[in-house]
Amino acid sequence: MTLRNDIEITPQLVADHGLKPDEYQKILDLIGRVPSYTELGIFSAMWNEHCSYKSSKKWLRTLPTQGPRVIQGPGENAGVVDIGDGQAVVFKMESHNHPSFIEPYQGAATGVGGILRDVFTMGARPVAAMNALRFGAPEHEKTRHLVHGVVAGVGGYGNSFGVPTVGGEVEFDARYNGNILVNAFAAGLADTDKIFYSKAEGVGLPVVYLGAKTGRDGVGGATMASAEFGDDIEEKRPTVQVGDPFTEKRLLEACLELMATGAVIAIQDMGAAGLTCSAVEMGAKGDLGIELDLDKVPVREERMTAYEMMLSESQERMLMVLHPDKEAAARAVFEKWELDFATVGKTTDDLRFRVLWQGEEVANLPIKELGDEAPEYDRPWVEPKIPAALAANDVPQMDVADALLKLVGGHQCSSRRWVYEQYDTMIQGNSIQRPGGDAGVIRVLGHDSKGLAFTSDVNPRYCEANPYEGGKQAVAECWRNLTATGAEPLAATDNLNFGNPERPEIMGQLVKAVGGIGDACRALDFPIVSGNVSLYNETNGRGILPTPTIGGVGLLPDWQKSIRIGFAAANQPILLIGGPALRGTHLGQSIYLRDLFDRRDGDAPHVDLAAERKTGDFVRKLIRSGVVTACHDLSDGGLGVALAEMAISGGIGATVVDIEGHDPILQYFGEDQGRYLLTLNLDPQGDEIAALWNEAKALGIEAPWIGTTGGSDLVLGKAKPVSVAALASAHESWFPNYMSA
Amino acid sequence: MKAAVIVFPGLNRDRDMIAALTKIGGAEPAVVWHQDADIPDVDLIVIPGGFSYGDYLRCGAIAARSPMMDKVRERASKGVKVLGVCNGFQILIEAGLLPGALMRNTSLKFVCREVKLEVASTDNAFTSGYAKGQVIRCPVAHHDGNYFADAETLAALEGDGRVAFRYAEGTNPNGSINNIAGILNADKNVLGLMPHPENLIEAAHGGDDGRALFATLLNKAA
Numbered sequence: 016m017t018l019r020n021d022i023e024i025t026p027q028l029v030a031d032h033g034l035k036p037d038e039y040q041k042i043l044d045l046i047g048r049v050p051s052y053t054e055l056g057i058f059s060a061m062w063n064e065h066c067s068y069k070s071s072k073k074w075l076r077t078l079p080t081q082g083p084r085v086i087q088g089p090g091e092n093a094g095v096v097d098i099g100d101g102q103a104v105v106f107k108m109e110s111h112n113h114p115s116f117i118e119p120y121q122g123a124a125t126g127v128g129g130i131l132r133d134v135f136t137m138g139a140r141p142v143a144a145m146n147a148l149r150f151g152a153p154e155h156e157k158t159r160h161l162v163h164g165v166v167a168g169v170g171g172y173g174n175s176f177g178v179p180t181v182g183g184e185v186e187f188d189a190r191y192n193g194n195i196l197v198n199a200f201a202a203g204l205a206d207t208d209k210i211f212y213s214k215a216e217g218v219g220l221p222v223v224y225l226g227a228k229t230g231r232d233g234v235g236g237a238t239m240a241s242a243e244f245g246d247d248i249e250e251k252r253p254t255v256q257v258g259d260p261f262t263e264k265r266l267l268e269a270c271l272e273l274m275a276t277g278a279v280i281a282i283q284d285m286g287a288a289g290l291t292c293s294a295v296e297m298g299a300k301g302d303l304g305i306e307l308d309l310d311k312v313p314v315r316e317e318r319m320t321a322y323e324m325m326l327s328e329s330q331e332r333m334l335m336v337l338h339p340d341k342e343a344a345a346r347a348v349f350e351k352w353e354l355d356f357a358t359v360g361k362t363t364d365d366l367r368f369r370v371l372w373q374g375e376e377v378a379n380l381p382i383k384e385l386g387d388e389a390p391e392y393d394r395p396w397v398e399p400k401i402p403a404a405l406a407a408n409d410v411p412q413m414d415v416a417d418a419l420l421k422l423v424g425g426h427q428c429s430s431r432r433w434v435y436e437q438y439d440t441m442i443q444g445n446s447i448q449r450p451g452g453d454a455g456v457i458r459v460l461g462h463d464s465k466g467l468a469f470t471s472d473v474n475p476r477y478c479e480a481n482p483y484e485g486g487k488q489a490v491a492e493c494w495r496n497l498t499a500t501g502a503e504p505l506a507a508t509d510n511l512n513f514g515n516p517e518r519p520e521i522m523g524q525l526v527k528a529v530g531g532i533g534d535a536c537r538a539l540d541f542p543i544v545s546g547n548v549s550l551y552n553e554t555n556g557r558g559i560l561p562t563p564t565i566g567g568v569g570l571l572p573d574w575q576k577s578i579r580i581g582f583a584a585a586n587q588p589i590l591l592i593g594g595p596a597l598r599g600t601h602l603g604q605s606i607y608l609r610d611l612f613d614r615r616d617g618d619a620p621h622v623d624l625a626a627e628r629k630t631g632d633f634v635r636k637l638i639r640s641g642v643v644t645a646c647h648d649l650s651d652g653g654l655g656v657a658l659a660e661m662a663i664s665g666g667i668g669a670t671v672v673d674i675e676g677h678d679p680i681l682q683y684f685g686e687d688q689g690r691y692l693l694t695l696n697l698d699p700q701g702d703e704i705a706a707l708w709n710e711a712k713a714l715g716i717e718a719p720w721i722g723t724t725g726g727s728d729l730v731l732g733k734a735k736p737v738s739v740a741a742l743a744s745a746h747e748s749w750f751p752n753y754m755s756a
Numbered sequence: 757m758k759a760a761v762i763v764f765p766g767l768n769r770d771r772d773m774i775a776a777l778t779k780i781g782g783a784e785p786a787v788v789w790h791q792d793a794d795i796p797d798v799d800l801i802v803i804p805g806g807f808s809y810g811d812y813l814r815c816g817a818i819a820a821r822s823p824m825m826d827k828v829r830e831r832a833s834k835g836v837k838v839l840g841v842c843n844g845f846q847i848l849i850e851a852g853l854l855p856g857a858l859m860r861n862t863s864l865k866f867v868c869r870e871v872k873l874e875v876a877s878t879d880n881a882f883t884s885g886y887a888k889g890q891v892i893r894c895p896v897a898h899h900d901g902n903y904f905a906d907a908e909t910l911a912a913l914e915g916d917g918r919v920a921f922r923y924a925e926g927t928n929p930n931g932s933i934n935n936i937a938g939i940l941n942a943d944k945n946v947l948g949l950m951p952h953p954e955n956l957i958e959a960a961h962g963g964d965d966g967r968a969l970f971a972t973l974l975n976k977a978a
């Protein structure tokens with residue numbers, strides 16, 4: 016079927032494009048006439064939630080985005096942060112949720128492809144990737160199929176492209192049954208004086224199309240991603256794009272080669288809404304008009320209409336504005352890599368976005384308004400209802416050793432080896448810490464000692480119970496995971512996944528979570544430099560858990576001093592740094608309650624941001640002083656699970672002494688915030704450790720010596736000893752058993 | 757000792773290989789693009805890993821049919837040493853420089869982990885820096901590394917000491933017959949292996965068990 020361009024614009028057609036009647040009226044007011052069919056498509060692409068952030072913009076503006084190291088904050092393809100020595104790290108996280116539910120392999124693969132392109136569009140060679148994946152309940156009929164497809168898709172694309180996956184998250188919850196989350200992160204390295212931007216400069220310059228040919232795949236994808244799912248989702252399969260990592264790899268090499276020639280003035284990758292979005296952004300940012308001649312666009316299908324070409328989301332494509340005198344050199348680079356290269360238009364001085372097709376002008380729109388005057392909403396929201404805190408005596412009892420084995424071998428806390436062994440984690444030869452620890456660490460090429468740490472974090476249970484505290488906690492945990500390797504947290508990217516913003520209670524979650532993220536980022540000097548918002552994550556009216564994923568980047572002056580989570584040697588003192596004197600007290604929204612008692616009640620734990628910062632700075636200082644042999648932050652499952660993970664990772668047991676008179680369940684499974692476990696190469700009776708304790712005391716940080724490493728069992732107070740082998744077996748078994756069942 | 761690294765579009769461990777050769781050999785290898793007119797005069801030709809042409813046909817099949825591989829075949833016939841790692845191994849097999857086939861892993865999944873390798877023969881220019889029977893660590897990262905050959909070919913490989921590396925201690929990641937991880941041609945100047953010794957050559961990699969392979973080839977002390 017070929018779509019015609021002279022279709023009558025009916026209210027139904029407008030609605031089918033996801034445009035509300037008042038939004039359509041805004042279009043009529045703006046252009047003073049009825050739009051053509053192609054123009055309607057262009058508006059729907061530019062003004063949908065995915066591209067315009069119309070529901071979230073008001074709140075995103077409240078986030079801190081500046082800092083002494085920030086070179087580029089939100090608004091470009093990716094954020095850019097100075098890491099010294101003339102080098103910068105370029106990174107972003109982005110969702111591909113809807114496509115991945117409809118077609119898991121290609122949805123996840125093109126999510127990875129899209130985020131890699133965002134990074135190398137800025138002139139950076141990708142050096143690390145992560146993926147935060149959230150699936151429905153393990154017992155749900157579609158979950159295994161989706162896990163298989165998404166993991167294979169992430170690996171299929173990233174492995175072929177050649178970027179190491181250094182970290183990520185995998186979680187299961189029934190609230191994602193009909194709407195999984197695939198959040199892809201990528202980071203690249205560039206020289207600070209060789210960053211490329213999307214702002215076009217200069218009139219009459221060639222607009223050049225590069226990369227793969229345009230097909231009909233993904234037409235309407237961004238609009239699809241801005242709607243809820245109903246029972247008709249299977250019909251939306253054709254809106255999912257197909258990835259080609261081989262072309263992307265060539266596009267990477269060709270773009271970097273081309274950038275080195277000095278030919279590139281502006282560059283923008285074609286992501287959501289492809290040609291439309293990239294051309295409008297380049298023009299609007301540079302206060303220039305753009306004229307496109309679609310007859311020059313390389314196509315792989317016959318009889319494509321202007322509408323289809325403008326809305327195609329075919330992958331592995333770029334748009335650039337080039338220096339006219341270097342066009343020939345640029346063409347030679349692309350011919351070497353056997354990629355399409357076509358001059359498809361030019362910059363103009365009339366601030367119009369004009370599209371020609373078969374000699375006819377099919378669109379003529381004001382370019383600034385198309386980009387900047389997208390509708391913006393102050394959507395009504397209601398204050399979330401925070402569940403009452405658990406009563407102090409509400410501590411459901413279970414044998415500590417049994418509980419530990421169940422949690423370590425359960426779906427939440429078990430090893431993700433089944434997943435990450437399908438990803439190439441060591442390509443490029445710079446992976447210092449691979450997945451399985453607190454953060455991935457790579458060394459920085461071109462420098463003797465520098466390293467970068469990466470982590471992705473959010474606790475959707477906490478965000479559901481208390482969006483503000485959950486937002487704070489996501490940032491704090493990310494910052495904590497970076498700190499636990501010895502890194503200085505630099506900046507973060509946020510990927511905000513929520514339900515339908517037209518429902519005030521969902522909007523309330525977003526408003527409060529963003530508030531929490533902002534407060535935590537300010538308190539920790541951890542600015543948000545890029546991000547993405549994914550709304551309408553719901554199926555048949557039931558929203559996902561609010562999931563503001565935070566991807567963080569930290570800097571290590573010397574990667575050789577980065578610390579891992581595994582116990583390093585026997586007979587070393589274990590210190591619990593931070594948190595309350597009673598070690599653990601908070602059971603609300605804990606994994607212990609959810610997974611062992613099927614209870615999702617109580618308030619989320621609160622993060623004391625001043626204590627968080629003080630504790631983290633103290634831990635980092637200890638690591639850098641060389642006395643720390645292992646470090647792990649406490650998160651899901653509290654002290655017990657963290658100790659088990661350190662024992663499993665190091666293959667060494669430990670003996671920990673209880674606090675008398677305080678419930679061991681709270682001690683071992685409470686999820687109080689701002690805590691780290693450290694092992695030290697110090698004599699626990701010596702002067703050095705005494706000095707450490709004096710310093711902690713002066714700072715008001717708890718730092719009790721809670722036990723000692725050694726032996727082949729983990730002994731938690733009076734609980735029966737559990738062998739490290741049994742813990743490891745439980746930890747490693749859940750995922751492969753589940754996937755092969 | 758001069759080395760050249762051949763690059764086909766879609767290969768992605770070329771940079772890892774160039775880094776290993778440079779760090780161990782002390783000089784950068786020549787980098788040969790698949791469309792270059794010729795390979796410079798070198799003692800060692802390396803085809804690194806990756807996904808040449810996306811592996812959209814059988815792995816290595818498209819690169820194996822490129823004119824560049826005719827040049828590699830000609831050099832090999834003159835005794836120049838040729839090393840193919842991962843996709844490079846697949847290309848050498850598809851080009852007929854090594855026998856057998858590399859099938860999809862029995863798990864049907866890509867696998868990236870560290871395995872153990874037994875050095876199964878040392879009477880060649882590649883592995884003589886190891887002791888025969890020595891077990892070394894080495895990373896793997898592949899989707900199609902399941903080596904297979906017919907009984908006659910296997911007998912020849914085993915009988916002539918042409919199995920260079922075998923997966924050891926139960927770490928066979930792909931179902932390869934006889935645990936084969938790397939094989940030599942009859943003249944023992946061509947080695948193909950699935951594991952990535954270039955990713956285990958220095959402290960940052962967590963070990964340097966792969967170093968001796970390159971040190972031997974480049975006449976350097978390990």
